[in-house]
Amino acid sequence: MNTPAQPAAARPPRVLVVDDEPQIVRALKVVLREAGFEAIPAETASEALDLAAVRPPEAAIVDLVLPDGDGVEVTRTLREWSEMPILVLSAVGEEEQKVRALEAGADDYITKPFGARELVARLQAALRRAAPSEDEPIIAVQGLEVDLAARLVRRDSEPIHLTPIEFDLLRVLVRNRGRLMTHRKLLAEVWGPEYVDDIQPLRTHIARLRAKIEPEGAAGPRYIVTDPGVGYRFSL
Amino acid sequence: MRPLTFLLATEPPPRRAGVLVAVVAVALCTLLIYPLKQVAPVVSLGVVYLLAVLIVSAIWGALLGVFTAVLSAAAFNFFHLPPVGHFEIRNSSNWVALITFVVAAALVSSIAEVTRARTRDADARRREADLAAEMARLLLRGNNLAEALPTAAARLAQALELNSAAIEMEAVEGDERSVAFPLREGTRRLGTLLVGTDTSEQSLRRLQERVVPALEALLSAALERERLLGGVVETAALRRADTVKTALLRAVSHDLRSPLTAISAAGEAVGSPSLSPQEREEMAAVIQEEARRLSRLVDNLLDLSRLEAGAAEPRRDWTSVEDLIRAALRELAARPEEFSLSIDPDLPLVSVDPVQMERAFVNVLENARRHSGGFPVSVRGRAVRSLAHARARTVTAGGGRRAEEQAEEPTPAGDRVIVRVVDRGPGIPPAQLERVFEPFYRAGTSAGGHRGSGLGLAIARGFAEANAGSLHVESLPGQGAAFVFELPLSEPGEESPA
Numbered sequence: 001m002n003t004p005a006q007p008a009a010a011r012p013p014r015v016l017v018v019d020d021e022p023q024i025v026r027a028l029k030v031v032l033r034e035a036g037f038e039a040i041p042a043e044t045a046s047e048a049l050d051l052a053a054v055r056p057p058e059a060a061i062v063d064l065v066l067p068d069g070d071g072v073e074v075t076r077t078l079r080e081w082s083e084m085p086i087l088v089l090s091a092v093g094e095e096e097q098k099v100r101a102l103e104a105g106a107d108d109y110i111t112k113p114f115g116a117r118e119l120v121a122r123l124q125a126a127l128r129r130a131a132p133s134e135d136e137p138i139i140a141v142q143g144l145e146v147d148l149a150a151r152l153v154r155r156d157s158e159p160i161h162l163t164p165i166e167f168d169l170l171r172v173l174v175r176n177r178g179r180l181m182t183h184r185k186l187l188a189e190v191w192g193p194e195y196v197d198d199i200q201p202l203r204t205h206i207a208r209l210r211a212k213i214e215p216e217g218a219a220g221p222r223y224i225v226t227d228p229g230v231g232y233r234f235s236l
Numbered sequence: 237m238r239p240l241t242f243l244l245a246t247e248p249p250p251r252r253a254g255v256l257v258a259v260v261a262v263a264l265c266t267l268l269i270y271p272l273k274q275v276a277p278v279v280s281l282g283v284v285y286l287l288a289v290l291i292v293s294a295i296w297g298a299l300l301g302v303f304t305a306v307l308s309a310a311a312f313n314f315f316h317l318p319p320v321g322h323f324e325i326r327n328s329s330n331w332v333a334l335i336t337f338v339v340a341a342a343l344v345s346s347i348a349e350v351t352r353a354r355t356r357d358a359d360a361r362r363r364e365a366d367l368a369a370e371m372a373r374l375l376l377r378g379n380n381l382a383e384a385l386p387t388a389a390a391r392l393a394q395a396l397e398l399n400s401a402a403i404e405m406e407a408v409e410g411d412e413r414s415v416a417f418p419l420r421e422g423t424r425r426l427g428t429l430l431v432g433t434d435t436s437e438q439s440l441r442r443l444q445e446r447v448v449p450a451l452e453a454l455l456s457a458a459l460e461r462e463r464l465l466g467g468v469v470e471t472a473a474l475r476r477a478d479t480v481k482t483a484l485l486r487a488v489s490h491d492l493r494s495p496l497t498a499i500s501a502a503g504e505a506v507g508s509p510s511l512s513p514q515e516r517e518e519m520a521a522v523i524q525e526e527a528r529r530l531s532r533l534v535d536n537l538l539d540l541s542r543l544e545a546g547a548a549e550p551r552r553d554w555t556s557v558e559d560l561i562r563a564a565l566r567e568l569a570a571r572p573e574e575f576s577l578s579i580d581p582d583l584p585l586v587s588v589d590p591v592q593m594e595r596a597f598v599n600v601l602e603n604a605r606r607h608s609g610g611f612p613v614s615v616r617g618r619a620v621r622s623l624a625h626a627r628a629r630t631v632t633a634g635g636g637r638r639a640e641e642q643a644e645e646p647t648p649a650g651d652r653v654i655v656r657v658v659d660r661g662p663g664i665p666p667a668q669l670e671r672v673f674e675p676f677y678r679a680g681t682s683a684g685g686h687r688g689s690g691l692g693l694a695i696a697r698g699f700a701e702a703n704a705g706s707l708h709v710e711s712l713p714g715q716g717a718a719f720v721f722e723l724p725l726s727e728p729g730e731e732s733p734a
Binding site: 021023024026027028030031033034065089091112113114115116117119 | 509
């Protein structure tokens with residue numbers, strides 16, 4: 001277990017950028033530096049793993065398609081020894097790989113072409129989540145208050161009654177807020193590893209949970225956002 | 237019984253031989269009776285003649301059989317029955333002999349005739365079965381029914397001893413030279429069997445009764461088979477087209493997004509306050525280069541769809557190969573150290589579509605640069621001519637009599653411009669040599685080696701071929717690759733440049 005240390009004030013956090021497109025890497029280097037990071041570029045999977053071992057980064061951005069392998073393998077290998085946030089870069093048509101990368105431990109994905117601002121925002125969110133926040137007893141997001149210790153939920157100070165399963169679902173989502181939780185990850189955390197393929201009951205419980213916590217008459221869910229075919233994410 | 241099968245040969249020997257055999261046999265029997273008289277009463281020796289009668293009737297039939305019977309009775313009467321030396325029918329034994337001979341002749345000849353007919357019939361059936369089997373092989377095995385029909389008709393004519401036979405796949409009326417048998421399946425007309433009008437009545441009947449139904453069944457099966465085969469081929473083609481479309485979507489998805497991402501990120505970076513002047517230049521270069529890459533990709537996609545749709549009709553013009561190559565290098569924004577050019581200054585003009593051939597050169601040169609591992613790519617151009625050709629060309633150049641000379645000119649197999657684009661990269665394994673020209677194929681997985689769209693070489697070959705030229709690759713792994721364009725120097729019947 002290697003929880004990423006908070007970067008010392010003197011040194012900007014290092015971000016490993018694994019992409020075989022030199023132009024993208026060149027531009028990301030500037031963008032990341034501007035946002036206060038130091039980019040460590042790597043063109044191939046093996047180069048990425050070597051660099052990560054020599055100069056452990058605080059986070060990694062990994063392209064799914066690499067000349068000597070794929071980003072899923074890189075993610076899995078990094079995950080074996082590090083809890084650092086990992087963002088994968090994917091393109092339309094690589095959905096299957098994207099889900100595999102998330103299952104292998106990636107924290108989030110971002111679809112090419114992306115705006116640099118969005119990338120930086122996701123990176124910062126992932127780093128914030130990685131910072132220890134285990135003993136946060138009450139989480140309040142946009143009018144929704146979740147008291148993890150007392151297992152109470154209030155919206156705009158109105159108490160909401162949840163079943164134990166609904167509360168567990170909400171707890172997992174809220175504690176990982178902003179992070180994409182795949183169906184399998186949610187099922188494993190709430191029901192247990194033997195239920196990871198029962199997506200239908202998960203959908204039903206999510207629907208009931210939404211009916212209880214989401215404000216009525218809104219255009220779409222405010223708190224629990226669906227990532228079609230992949231999973232759910234509690235909005236920041 | 238085997239040795240006697242000649243007795244039942246399907247076709248009897250000539251009748252003249254029969255008469256001769258009858259006379260000789262009767263004479264021999266007459267002579268044979270002389271010694272036999274010593275051991276048996278003469279009256280009973282009449283049976284000896286039965287031998288002659290049986291043999292002749294079995295082989296030559298009833299008519300000669302009866303003739304032999306009468307001749308035997310006469311010879312017996314004249315030579316052996318008292319009074320010897322006279323024809324005299326005195327007692328019933330004469331009549332008995334005559335009647336016995338005649339009855340035996342009639343009986344044996346008719347049995348022989350029946351057997352002979354059966355043999356003939358069996359032979360005919362065997363031939364028909366053989367014919368049907370062979371027709372089935374001819375019509376049902378090949379891949380092209382139309383090509384098999386003349387052979388099948390010839391075989392039919394041979395088997396049925398017809399002077400001419402033809403099978404047509406359409407409704408044809410008989411005329412003064414041919415008799416037409418319509419071939420149908422139910423009410424559907426499949427085609428027509430045509431035979432010469434000189435065919436005998438018997439053969440015509442046999443054709444109608446035996447051959448036509450078999451032929452109808454076979455043709456119907458062959459047509460059905462052809463239809464199903466067509467379906468299979470079509471399905472395979474559709475499936476291939478589908479695979480190509482999926483690959484296209486993937487390629488477009490990945491290859492359009494990468495440059496877009498770079499442009500978008502570089503665009504954002506340009507706005508950064510901390511940007512150094514050098515970085516600003518770098519970002520501008522990223523944007524320009526990636527925009528060019530995008531535009532080339534869009535061009536390639538359009539080219540490929542045009543080539544796949546068969547809509548790449550070249551607009552030919554007399555063009556300098558060197559100009560084409562230099563334009564391609566400009567398009568690629570090539571640096572001088574990236575390519576080393578060696579082009580014969582006397583290279584004749586070629587008649588090609590300059591736009592298409594420039595695209596072909598751009599793609600091959602870009603591919604070579606990408607794989608050359610930093611070494612310069614060598615581009616060499618020269619003309620190759622056969623001697624006979626050189627003579628014809630001299631005349632052409634001298635006077636304007638091209639049209640007349642053209643008739644004598646051999647096909648321009650050896651008369652062409654060759655451009656070799658040689659890189660010093662890792663080369664291509666033999667198994668991949670042809671595959672590199674397939675759309676979306678990307679060679680190898682070497683680091684940084686998959687930045688192409690996988691379309692360029694397919695397009696280059698497509699355009700080279702659309703312009704009557706060719707593009708092939710020669711390579712040994714580890715020793716680089718040579719892409720070789722060959723463009724014909726002239727197309728027969730075309731005007732030379734003024």
